[in-house]
Amino acid sequence: MTRALFVIDIQNDFTEGGALGVAGGARVAQAVTDHLGGPRAVDYDVVVASRDWHDGNGDNGGHFSADPDYVTTWPVHCVRGTPGAEYHPALDVSAVDVHVRKGTGEPAYSLFEGRAEDGRSVPDVLAEHGVTEVDVVGLATDHCVRASALDAVAQGLRVRVLTDLVAGVAPGTTAAALDELRAAGVETVTAGEAS
Numbered sequence: 001m002t003r004a005l006f007v008i009d010i011q012n013d014f015t016e017g018g019a020l021g022v023a024g025g026a027r028v029a030q031a032v033t034d035h036l037g038g039p040r041a042v043d044y045d046v047v048v049a050s051r052d053w054h055d056g057n058g059d060n061g062g063h064f065s066a067d068p069d070y071v072t073t074w075p076v077h078c079v080r081g082t083p084g085a086e087y088h089p090a091l092d093v094s095a096v097d098v099h100v101r102k103g104t105g106e107p108a109y110s111l112f113e114g115r116a117e118d119g120r121s122v123p124d125v126l127a128e129h130g131v132t133e134v135d136v137v138g139l140a141t142d143h144c145v146r147a148s149a150l151d152a153v154a155q156g157l158r159v160r161v162l163t164d165l166v167a168g169v170a171p172g173t174t175a176a177a178l179d180e181l182r183a184a185g186v187e188t189v190t191a192g193e194a195s
Protein backbone atom coordinates (compact mmCIF):
# COMPACT_ATOMS: atom_id res chain seq x y z
CA MET A 1 0.00 0.00 0.00
CA THR A 2 1.33 3.41 -0.97
CA ARG A 3 -0.63 6.44 0.13
CA ALA A 4 -0.62 10.03 -1.10
CA LEU A 5 -2.14 13.13 0.42
CA PHE A 6 -3.83 15.65 -1.87
CA VAL A 7 -3.93 19.16 -0.42
CA ILE A 8 -6.45 21.04 -2.53
CA ASP A 9 -6.29 24.81 -3.11
CA ILE A 10 -5.52 26.08 0.41
CA GLN A 11 -4.91 29.57 -0.98
CA ASN A 12 -5.50 33.06 0.34
CA ASP A 13 -8.35 33.75 -2.08
CA PHE A 14 -10.23 30.65 -0.83
CA THR A 15 -9.83 31.52 2.85
CA GLU A 16 -11.38 34.24 4.98
CA GLY A 17 -10.81 37.69 3.49
CA GLY A 18 -10.04 36.31 0.01
CA ALA A 19 -11.93 36.87 -3.23
CA LEU A 20 -13.85 33.59 -2.74
CA GLY A 21 -13.24 33.04 0.95
CA VAL A 22 -14.66 29.87 2.49
CA ALA A 23 -15.68 30.03 6.15
CA GLY A 24 -13.34 27.70 8.01
CA GLY A 25 -10.62 27.93 5.38
CA ALA A 26 -7.94 29.27 7.72
CA ARG A 27 -8.85 26.62 10.28
CA VAL A 28 -8.39 23.95 7.60
CA ALA A 29 -4.97 25.38 6.70
CA GLN A 30 -3.78 25.03 10.29
CA ALA A 31 -5.45 21.64 10.74
CA VAL A 32 -3.71 20.24 7.66
CA THR A 33 -0.38 21.48 9.01
CA ASP A 34 -1.13 19.75 12.31
CA HIS A 35 -2.19 16.58 10.45
CA LEU A 36 1.13 16.47 8.59
CA GLY A 37 3.31 17.18 11.58
CA GLY A 38 1.40 15.93 14.59
CA PRO A 39 2.14 12.94 16.79
CA ARG A 40 -0.58 10.89 15.09
CA ALA A 41 0.42 11.90 11.59
CA VAL A 42 -0.33 9.45 8.80
CA ASP A 43 2.89 8.51 7.03
CA TYR A 44 2.27 9.68 3.47
CA ASP A 45 4.58 8.50 0.72
CA VAL A 46 3.99 11.67 -1.29
CA VAL A 47 2.18 14.94 -0.57
CA VAL A 48 0.74 16.72 -3.61
CA ALA A 49 -0.66 20.24 -3.23
CA SER A 50 -2.66 22.11 -5.87
CA ARG A 51 -3.20 25.77 -6.53
CA ASP A 52 -5.75 27.45 -8.76
CA TRP A 53 -3.44 29.54 -10.96
CA HIS A 54 -5.31 31.80 -13.36
CA ASP A 55 -4.22 34.34 -15.93
CA GLY A 56 -4.63 37.97 -15.00
CA ASN A 57 -5.67 38.82 -18.54
CA GLY A 58 -8.94 37.58 -20.01
CA ASP A 59 -11.66 35.48 -18.43
CA ASN A 60 -9.79 32.13 -18.31
CA GLY A 61 -12.15 30.37 -20.70
CA GLY A 62 -15.28 31.93 -19.26
CA HIS A 63 -14.34 31.10 -15.64
CA PHE A 64 -14.24 34.74 -14.53
CA SER A 65 -17.27 37.00 -14.83
CA ALA A 66 -18.21 40.50 -13.71
CA ASP A 67 -21.66 39.03 -13.00
CA PRO A 68 -20.82 35.57 -11.64
CA ASP A 69 -23.41 32.85 -10.97
CA TYR A 70 -21.16 31.03 -8.45
CA VAL A 71 -21.86 27.77 -10.27
CA THR A 72 -19.78 27.95 -13.42
CA THR A 73 -18.66 31.60 -13.32
CA TRP A 74 -16.80 33.34 -10.51
CA PRO A 75 -15.32 36.67 -9.54
CA VAL A 76 -11.64 37.16 -10.33
CA HIS A 77 -9.59 34.92 -8.01
CA CYS A 78 -6.21 33.20 -7.70
CA VAL A 79 -4.42 35.21 -10.37
CA ARG A 80 -0.89 33.83 -10.62
CA GLY A 81 1.75 36.07 -9.13
CA THR A 82 -0.69 37.79 -6.76
CA PRO A 83 -1.04 37.23 -2.99
CA GLY A 84 -4.50 35.70 -3.50
CA ALA A 85 -2.96 32.78 -5.39
CA GLU A 86 -0.40 31.96 -2.69
CA TYR A 87 -0.86 29.22 -0.14
CA HIS A 88 -2.47 30.32 3.13
CA PRO A 89 0.36 31.18 5.56
CA ALA A 90 -0.85 28.63 8.14
CA LEU A 91 -0.23 25.78 5.67
CA ASP A 92 3.26 24.35 6.22
CA VAL A 93 4.38 23.78 2.65
CA SER A 94 7.70 22.23 3.73
CA ALA A 95 5.84 18.91 3.81
CA VAL A 96 4.67 19.26 0.20
CA ASP A 97 6.61 17.13 -2.27
CA VAL A 98 4.87 18.13 -5.50
CA HIS A 99 3.23 21.48 -6.31
CA VAL A 100 0.50 21.32 -8.95
CA ARG A 101 -0.86 24.38 -10.75
CA LYS A 102 -4.16 24.32 -12.61
CA GLY A 103 -6.55 26.69 -14.34
CA THR A 104 -4.17 28.84 -16.34
CA GLY A 105 -6.39 30.24 -19.09
CA GLU A 106 -9.16 27.74 -18.39
CA PRO A 107 -11.55 26.56 -15.68
CA ALA A 108 -10.05 23.69 -13.66
CA TYR A 109 -11.59 22.19 -10.55
CA SER A 110 -9.74 18.88 -10.21
CA LEU A 111 -6.09 18.56 -9.24
CA PHE A 112 -5.84 16.06 -12.11
CA GLU A 113 -6.36 18.94 -14.55
CA GLY A 114 -3.10 20.53 -13.42
CA ARG A 115 0.57 19.80 -13.86
CA ALA A 116 3.56 19.65 -11.55
CA GLU A 117 6.04 22.50 -11.79
CA ASP A 118 8.34 20.28 -13.86
CA GLY A 119 5.51 19.58 -16.30
CA ARG A 120 4.61 16.06 -15.15
CA SER A 121 0.94 15.08 -15.15
CA VAL A 122 -0.62 14.00 -11.87
CA PRO A 123 -1.11 10.37 -13.01
CA ASP A 124 2.61 10.27 -13.91
CA VAL A 125 3.56 11.57 -10.46
CA LEU A 126 1.35 8.98 -8.77
CA ALA A 127 2.65 6.16 -10.96
CA GLU A 128 6.25 7.06 -10.17
CA HIS A 129 5.50 6.62 -6.49
CA GLY A 130 3.28 3.56 -6.99
CA VAL A 131 0.39 5.29 -5.25
CA THR A 132 -2.67 3.10 -4.64
CA GLU A 133 -4.51 5.10 -1.97
CA VAL A 134 -5.10 8.78 -1.44
CA ASP A 135 -6.44 11.04 1.31
CA VAL A 136 -7.98 14.32 0.14
CA VAL A 137 -8.10 17.54 2.20
CA GLY A 138 -8.53 21.24 1.47
CA LEU A 139 -10.94 23.65 -0.22
CA ALA A 140 -13.67 23.66 -1.17
CA THR A 141 -15.52 20.45 -0.36
CA ASP A 142 -18.32 21.17 -2.84
CA HIS A 143 -16.07 22.16 -5.76
CA CYS A 144 -12.38 21.31 -6.11
CA VAL A 145 -12.20 18.67 -3.34
CA ARG A 146 -15.24 16.98 -4.89
CA ALA A 147 -13.81 17.04 -8.43
CA SER A 148 -10.36 15.85 -7.32
CA ALA A 149 -11.75 12.96 -5.26
CA LEU A 150 -14.05 11.81 -8.08
CA ASP A 151 -11.14 11.88 -10.55
CA ALA A 152 -9.00 9.90 -8.09
CA VAL A 153 -11.70 7.21 -7.94
CA ALA A 154 -11.83 7.20 -11.74
CA GLN A 155 -8.06 6.59 -11.74
CA GLY A 156 -8.63 3.40 -9.75
CA LEU A 157 -7.34 4.74 -6.44
CA ARG A 158 -8.82 3.99 -3.04
CA VAL A 159 -9.92 7.42 -1.79
CA ARG A 160 -10.70 8.91 1.59
CA VAL A 161 -11.86 12.49 2.24
CA LEU A 162 -10.87 13.65 5.73
CA THR A 163 -14.01 15.45 6.81
CA ASP A 164 -12.46 17.68 9.47
CA LEU A 165 -9.76 18.86 7.06
CA VAL A 166 -12.11 20.24 4.40
CA ALA A 167 -14.51 23.20 4.26
CA GLY A 168 -17.29 23.95 1.79
CA VAL A 169 -18.82 27.05 0.27
CA ALA A 170 -22.42 26.31 1.29
CA PRO A 171 -23.97 23.68 3.61
CA GLY A 172 -26.40 22.26 1.04
CA THR A 173 -23.91 21.73 -1.75
CA THR A 174 -21.31 20.45 0.72
CA ALA A 175 -23.67 17.77 2.07
CA ALA A 176 -24.66 16.84 -1.47
CA ALA A 177 -21.01 16.57 -2.51
CA LEU A 178 -20.19 14.24 0.39
CA ASP A 179 -23.22 12.07 -0.47
CA GLU A 180 -22.10 11.94 -4.10
CA LEU A 181 -18.55 11.00 -3.07
CA ARG A 182 -19.74 8.21 -0.77
CA ALA A 183 -21.95 6.89 -3.58
CA ALA A 184 -18.86 6.84 -5.81
CA GLY A 185 -16.98 4.72 -3.27
CA VAL A 186 -15.08 7.41 -1.37
CA GLU A 187 -14.68 6.86 2.37
CA THR A 188 -15.45 9.90 4.51
CA VAL A 189 -13.59 9.75 7.81
CA THR A 190 -12.06 12.19 10.26
CA ALA A 191 -8.31 12.68 10.41
CA GLY A 192 -8.30 10.87 13.75
CA GLU A 193 -10.07 7.87 12.25
CA ALA A 194 -7.60 7.88 9.36
CA SER A 195 -4.53 7.67 11.57
Ligand SMILES: [Zn+2]
Pocket residue numbers: 052054063077078103107108
Ligand atom coordinates in the same frame (compact mmCIF):
# COMPACT_ATOMS: atom_id res chain seq x y z
ZN1 LIG B 1 -10.67 29.17 -10.45
